[in-house]
Amino acid sequence: MAEYDDGDTAFFNASNDSSQGHQDFRQFSKLFLPCMYVVVFVCGLVGNSLVLVIYIFYQKLKSLTDVFLMNLPLADLVFVCTLPFWAYAGIHEWVFGSIMCKVLLGIYTLNFYTSMLILTCITMDRFIAVVRATKAYNQQAKRMAWGKAICLSIWMVCLLVSLPQIIYGNVLYHNRLVCGYHNNATLPMVLATQMTLGFFLPLLAMIVCYSVIIKTLLQARGFQKHKSLKIIFLVVAVFLLTQTPFNLVKLIRSTNWEYHSMTSFYYAITVTEAIAYLRACLNPVLYAFVGLKFRKNFWKLVKDIGCLSYLDVSRQQKSSEDMSRTASAFHNAEATSMFQL
Structure with a gap:
């Protein structure tokens, strides 16, 4: 869903840029956004589905981290499932009706901000696990119960936060049918709430x-702390790089800044929006595949579905070749030794 909504009257009535610039932007958005939606949909669908399958059938929910990591791909999965509708509407127009418009706007908002709050919970859970490791271990059962209640x-x-999208979402006509909001008076308050939950709260929690986690790891002794620091920096860097640009342009758009109606500004909204959605593809890698236990369960899954049969044959052939080479080298070495004697 493009944040300029294609129904933004400021965009169509703006006099800062030429009408030719507006037409060029529409052509760009019709090509760029649907392509990005499809990429995020495919990668996010495969990655998050894989994480869910492994957690349901292999890893189980044995810790509080597992509870959060179970809800994270679930939220991202439902989020990416809305993207094909927006991709089609971006190329053509909205043909799915008013009720579907309200439902998809609500689902889009619900799952986007649910995943961000779950990231916040994962951050706080890692804080407790590292800084207060003994207390976290002794109260593991209690923390599991609290974790399930927090997820609910x-x-x-997030369902309450998404209600304005459901209530005010409707099919509008601006040169074509679009799914947007017919009551712009509520948008500033909704935007402030969503940005608090979806960006500032996770950012504050991460900082x-x-x-504190970095300080604790630096004071600890052991080889693993360097690996943990790398993962932490990677998590923070990905969050900042994907979410900060999009939220900054949304903040500017909510003000009366004179440049917000320029065509170049809408290019910025479109590109940063696409970058922000890449988070749904990267979450499975950052929060699941970095774990050793998860990687072991992944290879168990691959083996169970039969994908390793070809690899096993290749390994056997390679092993036999290596053994023959070793035997040949041994005989050559033995012959050389006899010749020297």
Whole structure:
């Protein structure tokens, strides 16, 4: 869903740029956004489905981290499933009706911000696990119960936050049928709430918690701390690189800044929006595949579905070749030794 909504009257009535610039932007958005939606949909669908399958059938929910990591791909999965509708609407127009418009706007908002709050919970869980490791281990059962309650609360809060999209979402006509909002008076308040939940709260949690985690790891002894620091920096860097540009342009758009109606600004909105959605593809890698236990369960899954049969044959052939080479080298060495004697 493009944040300029294709129904933004400021965009169509703006006099800062030429009408030719507006037409060029429409052509760009019709090509760029649907392509990005498809890429995020395919990668996010495969990655998050794989994480869910492994957690359901192999890894189980044995810790609080597993509970959060189970809800994270679930939220991302439902989020990416809405993207094909927006891709089609971006190329053509909205043909799915008013009810579907409201439902998809609500689902889009619900799952996008649910995943961001779950990331916040993962950050706080890692803080407790590292900084207060003994206390976290002794209260593991209690933390599991609290974790499930927190996940349920997150889904309920995000459902309330998405209600304005469901209520005010409708099919509008601006040169073509689009799915957008017919009551712009509520948008500033909704935007402020969503940005608080979807960006500023996770960002604050990451800054505070990971700062203490880094300090604790640096004071600890052991080889693994360097690997942990790399993962932490990677998580923070990906979050900042994907989410900060999009939220900055949304903040500018909510003001009365004179340049917000320029065509170049809408290029910025479109590109940063696409970058922000890459988070749904990267989450499975950052929060699941970096774990040793998860990688072991992944290879178990690959073996169970029969994908390793070809690899096993190749390994056997390679092993036999290596053994024959070793035997040949041994005989050559033995012959050389006899010749020298």
